[in-house]
Amino acid sequence: MRTLLLTGIFAVVLPIGCAPFPDGPSDDEAGPTNVNTRLIVESVQVVGQGSAKISDPLRSELGEFAGKNFDQPLLERLADRIKQELHAPEVRMQVVKGDMPDHVIVNFEIGAEREKRFDLDLARFLYHSTQGWAGQGHATVNIHENAFSFGMVSDGDRLNERYAGIQAGFERRHMFTDRLQLHFDFSSYHEQWNDATLLDAAPGDIYRTRTQFSPTATVVILDPLVVSFGVDFARYRLSLPVAKTESSNAVVSTLRYHQRWGSDKDQGEHEVRASYSVRAGTHFLESDPVFARHAADAHYRFRRGHQDLSIGFLAGKISGLAPLFERFVLGNAETLRGWNKFDLDPLGASHVVHGSIDYIYRGFLVFYDTGAVWDRPDQREQKQSLGVGCKKSGFQLAVAFPAKSGTVDPVFYAGMNF
């Protein structure tokens, strides 16, 4: 009888004691502040546009969360990594009850890109202590799948000429399929020339104005392999006593590869960009100069924590007689940094080989460049340079030193996205 009574009391009291009544405040707790950390992650899913493109390492990392306790900061970091890897404008984390008690399902929803009807971009900005200022800005109007852009540029860094003028473009991002895009680019520039170039150039090489129109199509062959092809019509007015306009009309074709894998958390993130392009000026398109320009470049980047290592390679060759704007230049803010491009070859060269290594730790940058430009094999001479600076979020400020005997002549440059 007593046993029955005790059992009855336990049967009544025990469930009451276990029910989630409001607790009085408890002191001395240093545990997690989020009560959901007690819940177990049942599964992690990624939904939305581009979710299929998640790299295998990241996908397996997502799977590892299943069966573990809910950890909001870790999952938010994972959302950031998905956003980074897919270049998604937004990744939202939705947490819902799972099928089993005290389990939750975590859904990462990739947000669709919010179309900006109008956008202004400062695409490039640079100050170089020997070449002066360079800048490029664009205004873009997006209407459905079409983008119309208009920009202005003044650049004395990339080529051996300073070109300043306007750029306009039309882009159709979706042509029947996501795999095909169309571009129409137009530009019109006025040229300024350095004395060293004017001294070395033949009268027929120098032009005062240049206008280019380039319709191209881009096809995604097999992601991440992309091919672009089209034509480039260039007309330039020569600086001769008798005004004369020449045309350089070329067939252009570029093969691009871009792949990224890993993560910057544990094993590190790897990124490879490579491209091979050919531009062929031909009489078939009524081009005055006839030439073939081949260029290949490759970049490998490794990031882990605060460390960032980049290795770049560039090689190119021009056969035939190409106009000066097609020729290869080293000794600017991107190649053989520290060298003066007009000392290396004031007309640009028909052959180029260049390599660079950049290492960044917590924004502190050190780099090493080496390369050569030449027209004839006997002109080929390897140059090297070293530099230090800082680089963060696209901004860069650095001092570069050409490795040569005699006076040390450092070059300072600062800017964004170059």
Next chain:
Amino acid sequence: MRMRTIKPWWVIAAFFSGLAFAMFAEELILSTQESRLEFAAPRVHFLVGKPLERLRNASEVPFAFKITLWSGTRTHVMREVPARFVVSYDLWEEKFSVTKLVTPRRTARHLTNDAAEAWCLQEMSQDITGVGATEPLWARLEIRAEDSKEAGLPFGRGNITDSGISLTSLIEVFSHPAATTQPHWTIETGPVTLDELRRGRRRG
């Protein structure tokens, strides 16, 4: 000249609208418990809107509280006491948990929405030893929901892309005042004396 008279129903309407406003106005209620000044704000609900949305998505939401007390005159700040609370919502139990970030931490669990809000205010009670019984007091309570997202930073992620700085994004960021992105509540009361409070007269 004809005199314009005020219709009686206008007076009645004004009276009832004033009464309704007074009834539904957010108010800070003070009371004393021995030597402590306690706060209550039954009509202020901060576990609503965006913060509640985040809580129901299993996120924890930190709230910053601040009590300001003036004594004697409105220009004499007697005390400013900030505190931080972290609120979370158990998806399965559908109850709130609140942790006051002090050493040692104090946590209350299995709370309803109203109980969680009330617990935060209880934790803000102040020792008023030494305050004169007839000294006028004013009190202000400020509550802010904090957001760890860095979207508001001018050079935050999303504003700098591979194609350069998006000037449009920067203009968008600067065109919104910070206050609109951060849920916040401010309520005040006073003047009131401890004598009045002890006599049970509450001031709103």
